[in-house]
Amino acid sequence: MLVAMPIENPFQDPLRFERRVPECTVVIFGANGDLTKRKLIPALYRLAYDRRLAAGFAVIGTSRTALSDDQFRDKMLEAVKQFSEDTEFDEDVWKAFAAGLYYVAGDIDDAAFYEKLAAKLKQVDGERATGGNALFYLSTQPSQYGRAAQGIGGAGMNQGSGWRRLVVEKPFGRNLETARALSGELHQVFQESEVYRIDHYLGKETVQNILAFRFGNGIFEPLWSRNHVDHVQITAAESIGVEGRGAYYQEAGALADMIQNHLIQVMATIAMEPSASFRADSVRDERSKLLRSIKPMTPDEIRRDTAPGQYGPASIGGQPVPGFREEPGVDKESGTDTYAAVTFFCETWRWAGVPFYLRTGKRLPKRVTEIAIQFKPAPLAMFDGDAPATAPNLLIVRIQPEEGISLKFLSKQPGAGMRLRPVSMDFNYGSSFGERSPSAYETLLLDAIVGDATLYTRQDMVEASWRVVEPIENVWRETKHDFPNYPAGSWGPAAADRMLARRGHTWRKP
Amino acid sequence: MGTVAPDHILKELVDLWVTTGKEAEGGQGVLRACSLTLVAMAEESDDPMALGETLAALMPEHPARTISIRLSGAAARTLTERVYAQCWMPFGQRRQICCEQVEITASDAALEDLPSVVLPLEVPDLPVVLWCRSVRLAAMPEFDALAQLAQKVVVDTAPIADSRAALELVASLAARGIWAADLSWTRTTRWRETLAGIFENHSYLDGLARTTKVRVASKREQPTVRSWYLAAWVMDALAKVGARPRLEMTRSEHTGVTLEGEDWSVALERWGARLVTTINGLAQCTSLPAPSDYDLMREELGILRRDPIFENTLSSALKLVHAED
Numbered sequence: 001m002l003v004a005m006p007i008e009n010p011f012q013d014p015l016r017f018e019r020r021v022p023e024c025t026v027v028i029f030g031a032n033g034d035l036t037k038r039k040l041i042p043a044l045y046r047l048a049y050d051r052r053l054a055a056g057f058a059v060i061g062t063s064r065t066a067l068s069d070d071q072f073r074d075k076m077l078e079a080v081k082q083f084s085e086d087t088e089f090d091e092d093v094w095k096a097f098a099a100g101l102y103y104v105a106g107d108i109d110d111a112a113f114y115e116k117l118a119a120k121l122k123q124v125d126g127e128r129a130t131g132g133n134a135l136f137y138l139s140t141q142p143s144q145y146g147r148a149a150q151g152i153g154g155a156g157m158n159q160g161s162g163w164r165r166l167v168v169e170k171p172f173g174r175n176l177e178t179a180r181a182l183s184g185e186l187h188q189v190f191q192e193s194e195v196y197r198i199d200h201y202l203g204k205e206t207v208q209n210i211l212a213f214r215f216g217n218g219i220f221e222p223l224w225s226r227n228h229v230d231h232v233q234i235t236a237a238e239s240i241g242v243e244g245r246g247a248y249y250q251e252a253g254a255l256a257d258m259i260q261n262h263l264i265q266v267m268a269t270i271a272m273e274p275s276a277s278f279r280a281d282s283v284r285d286e287r288s289k290l291l292r293s294i295k296p297m298t299p300d301e302i303r304r305d306t307a308p309g310q311y312g313p314a315s316i317g318g319q320p321v322p323g324f325r326e327e328p329g330v331d332k333e334s335g336t337d338t339y340a341a342v343t344f345f346c347e348t349w350r351w352a353g354v355p356f357y358l359r360t361g362k363r364l365p366k367r368v369t370e371i372a373i374q375f376k377p378a379p380l381a382m383f384d385g386d387a388p389a390t391a392p393n394l395l396i397v398r399i400q401p402e403e404g405i406s407l408k409f410l411s412k413q414p415g416a417g418m419r420l421r422p423v424s425m426d427f428n429y430g431s432s433f434g435e436r437s438p439s440a441y442e443t444l445l446l447d448a449i450v451g452d453a454t455l456y457t458r459q460d461m462v463e464a465s466w467r468v469v470e471p472i473e474n475v476w477r478e479t480k481h482d483f484p485n486y487p488a489g490s491w492g493p494a495a496a497d498r499m500l501a502r503r504g505h506t507w508r509k510p
Numbered sequence: 511m512g513t514v515a516p517d518h519i520l521k522e523l524v525d526l527w528v529t530t531g532k533e534a535e536g537g538q539g540v541l542r543a544c545s546l547t548l549v550a551m552a553e554e555s556d557d558p559m560a561l562g563e564t565l566a567a568l569m570p571e572h573p574a575r576t577i578s579i580r581l582s583g584a585a586a587r588t589l590t591e592r593v594y595a596q597c598w599m600p601f602g603q604r605r606q607i608c609c610e611q612v613e614i615t616a617s618d619a620a621l622e623d624l625p626s627v628v629l630p631l632e633v634p635d636l637p638v639v640l641w642c643r644s645v646r647l648a649a650m651p652e653f654d655a656l657a658q659l660a661q662k663v664v665v666d667t668a669p670i671a672d673s674r675a676a677l678e679l680v681a682s683l684a685a686r687g688i689w690a691a692d693l694s695w696t697r698t699t700r701w702r703e704t705l706a707g708i709f710e711n712h713s714y715l716d717g718l719a720r721t722t723k724v725r726v727a728s729k730r731e732q733p734t735v736r737s738w739y740l741a742a743w744v745m746d747a748l749a750k751v752g753a754r755p756r757l758e759m760t761r762s763e764h765t766g767v768t769l770e771g772e773d774w775s776v777a778l779e780r781w782g783a784r785l786v787t788t789i790n791g792l793a794q795c796t797s798l799p800a801p802s803d804y805d806l807m808r809e810e811l812g813i814l815r816r817d818p819i820f821e822n823t824l825s826s827a828l829k830l831v832h833a834e835d
Contacts (some may be wrong), residue, residue, distance in 0.1 A: 009706060009709045009710055009715055010709075010718070010747035010748070010750040011702065011705055011706035011709055011744075011747045012706050013699075013702060013819050014698050015697070015815075015819065016702075016703070016817075016819075017702070017703045017706060018703065020706070020710050021707060021710065022710050022711070023710070023711050048796065049796070049797055051700065051703070051704060051707075051785070051796045051797070054707050054708070054710060054711065055707070055787050055789055055792070055794045056711060090797050092784050092795045092797075093784075093796055093797050095754060095795065096794045096795040096796065125790075129713070129792070130791065130793070131711050131712065131713065153586075157762055160545060222562075307668065359710065368685070469582050
C-alpha cells in the first residue's frame with residue numbers, strides 16, 4: 001500500500017500561530033563581545049521565553065578567549081540577567097536554553113579553529129537535532145568578516161544537510177570600493193541569498209509599520225508624490241555623546257555611522273514604489289530601485305546641500321558637558337562629524353524636485369527619531385491671514401521614543417469668526433497595541449532563522465548608498481571645517497539651517 | 511418597570527467626551543480609541559471587578575465601545591444603564607486614551623429587549639463581537655437574537671462538565687450561521703503551536719505518516735472539552751498525511767499530548783506553569799502560564815473572520831465524543 005508522504009506540516013494554523021521557526025544552530029563569532037552580551041543572547045533568550053524558537057535550537061559561541069561550555073553559559077547567564085530589559089528571568093527556561101549553548105575558542109586566522117568548530121557543529125547537530133541548519137553571525141571587527149567567511153568555507157561549513165546563512169553587522173565597507181571587496185570575499189563562500197546584512201533600524205516596529213501604513217491603506221497613496229509633498233525631513237537625534245566609543249566614532253562619523261545605512265534605508269522605505277508582493281526580494285527590489293534613483297551630488301552641490309557638524313562643550317541644565325574633542329580617546333584636532341545633514345533628491349517621476357532632508361547628530365537636545373512629511377499648502381488661502389504659514393499639513397512618523405503616527409492639520413477655532421489653528425490627530429503605537437514590541441534584534445534574528453530577508457540589506461543596496469554618500473565623505477574630508485560648530489544640547493550647526501532656508505524650509509523641532 | 515432609551519445612552523456618550531476632555535489635565539484633551547463594539551454578557555454572580563479588569567486590559571490592544579450586560583436573573587422585567595469612560599495614560603505620553611463603556615443591567619425577562627438596545631449602540635462600520643461568559647445565557651432561546659447582531663460570538667465551555675453537551679452547544683451556534691468561538695479551543699493554541707513547531711523539522715515530519723499512537727491526557731476523570739479539541743485536531747492533521755493512529759484519552763497527573771511512532775516519540779506535558787517538550791528523550795522546558803481570560807479574548811478579538819480549522823475540529827471532536835459514547 002502506498003503511503004502519502006507529507007509535504008506540508010499538517011499541524012500549521014496560520015490564523016493563530018506565529019511564524020514557523022525551523023531548528024538551527026546559531027554560530028556567533030565574537031561571542032565574548034558587547035553585542036553578544038547586550039543584544040544577541042538576551043534577544044535569543046527572549047525568543048526562547050516566548051516559545052518562538054524550535055526545540056532543536058543551539059548556539060555555539062566563539063572567540064579567542066578560552067572558555068568551557070559551562071563558563072560560556074555562566075557568562076551568558078550574567079548577560080541575560082543584566083541586559084534583558086523587559087523580560088522576566090525564568091530559571092527553568094534558562095536551564096533549557098543554556099543546555100543548547102556551546103563554546104569553541106580559537107583565533108579567526110587559525111585554520112585549526114575552523115576544523116574544531118566544524119566538529120562541534122556536527123556534534124551539536126547530533127545532540128540537538130538542528131536539522132543541519134546553521135546561521136553564522138559575525139559580531140567581530142569588520143576587518144575580520146572576509147577572513148571569517150573564508151575560514152567557514154575552508155572547513156566546509158558553508159554547506160551541509162540543511163541551510164547555511166551568514167549574518168554580518170554594519171559597516172559594510174568604508175566606501176564603495178571596500179564594500180565591493182567585502183562582498184567579493186563573502187561571495188566566494190556564500191551566495192548573495194545566504195548573506196544577511198543586518199540594519200537594526202529596519203527591525204524596528206515602526207519602520208516596518210511604514211510599509212503597512214503606506215501599502216495597507218488606500219487613502220495615502222494618492223498624496224504620496226511630488227504633486228502633494230513639499231519636502232521630507234528625517235531626523236535621528238541623540239542626546240548622548242560618544243559614551244566611551246570616541247576612538248571608534250572618530251573613524252566613522254555621523255554620515256557613515258547613521259546616514260549611509262540607517263537613515264538612507266528609512267528614506268528608501270518612505271519613498272519606494274509599492275512592491276508587487278511582500279516577498280523579500282520583491283520589497284528589496286523596490287527599496288534598491290529607490291536607492292539607485294538618489295542623485296549623486298557634485299562637489300559644489302555637496303558644499304551647498306550638506307552640512308557637517310561637531311559638538312563643542314556646553315552646559316546642559318547646569319551640568320558641564322565636554323565637546324567631542326574633549327571626549328576620551330578622541331584626537332584634540334579631530335575633524336570627525338558628530339552631526340550630518342544632507343539634502344537628497346530622487347530622480348523619479350514620483351519624487352522629482354522633492355527634497356529629502358536627512359539629519360543626525362550626537363548631543364542634540366533630545367533623543368528622537370522621526371520622519372516628517374510636509375505637504376504643500378492649500379492652493380488658495382480663502383481664510384484670513386490668521387492661518388499660520390508655519391502650520392503646514394504634516395504627517396509625522398515617530399520611530400522613537402514614542403512610536404506612532406500624527407497628522408497635523410488646520411481646524412476652525414471654536415467661537416465666532418473663522419480663525420484657524422493647527423490640531424493633531426495621533427495614533428500611538430504603544431497605546432493602540434498594548435502588546436510588548438519585540439526588540440529589533442529579536443525581529444531580525446528570527447527573520448534570519450526563518451529565511452525572511454525583507455528587512456536585511458542587499459549588496460546592491462549597500463553599493464547604491466555608498467554611491468551617493470562617498471562623494472560627500474570625500475568633499476568633507478578635503479574641506480577644513482571650523483569645528484566645533486554647534487554647542488552640545490543645541491539642534492546642530494547654523495549651516496544646517498541655511499541648507500534648508502535656501503529652499504524656504506526650516507527644520508522641525510521634534 | 512425599568513427601561514433604557516438608546517437615544518439617551520447615545521447622548522450620554524457624547525456628553526461623556528465633552529466632560530472627559532474638559533477634565534483632562536493640561537488642557538490636552540483625550541484621545542478616543544475604538545476598533546470594534548464588544549458586547550460582554552455575564553451573570554450577576556460573575557465577579558464584576560475581575561470582568562472589569564479584563565475588559566480594561568483588553569482596551570489598549572483592542573480599543574472598543576464596550577457594552578457590558580449583566581443579567582440579574584430577577585423575575586421583573588427591568589433594564590438599567592450607566593455610561594462611563596475607561597481611560598489610561600500611555601507611558602511617557604501626555605494625553606490620555608479613552609474608550610467608551612456602557613453598562614446595562616437586565617433581568618432574565620428583559621433579555622428579549624436587549625437587541626433593540628444594543629443595535630443602535632453599535633459603532634458604525636466596525637465589527638461587533640459578543641462575548642457570552644455564561645453558558646446558561648448562551649443556551650437561552652432569547653440569546654439567538656443578540657447573537658445575530660454580532661459577527662462573532664465567543665463562549666467558554668470549560669465550566670460545562672458534560673463535554674458532549676458543551677460541544678453540541680457550540681455546534682448549534684455554528685449551525686445557525688454564527689461565527690462561533692470557544693475559549694476551550696483558544697486554550698489549545700500554545701500547545702498546538704508547540705507541536706506544529708516540532709514538525710517543522712523534516713526528519714520528524716517524514717515520520718508523521720507512521721504515527722501509531724496518540725495519547726491525550728487530562729487531569730479530570732472524564733476528558734475535558736479542551737482535550738477533545740486537541741485530540742480531534744491531532745487526528746485530523748494525521749489523517750491528512752495518511753496516518754491512522756490509535757487514540758487514547760487518559761487521565762494523568764499532568765495534562766499533555768503524546769505522539770508515538772515505531773522509533774520516535776514526541777510528548778508535551780504541562781508541569782505547573784511550564785511546558786515540557788520531550789522529543790525522543792530530549793527534553794526542553796518553556797514558560798506556559800495558564801492563559802487568563804484576557805489572554806484568551808485578546809487572541810479571539812484578533813481573529814474577526816471564519817476559523818476553518820476550528821470549525822473542522824469542532825465537527826471532528828463531536829464525532830469522537832459520539833464514538834466514545
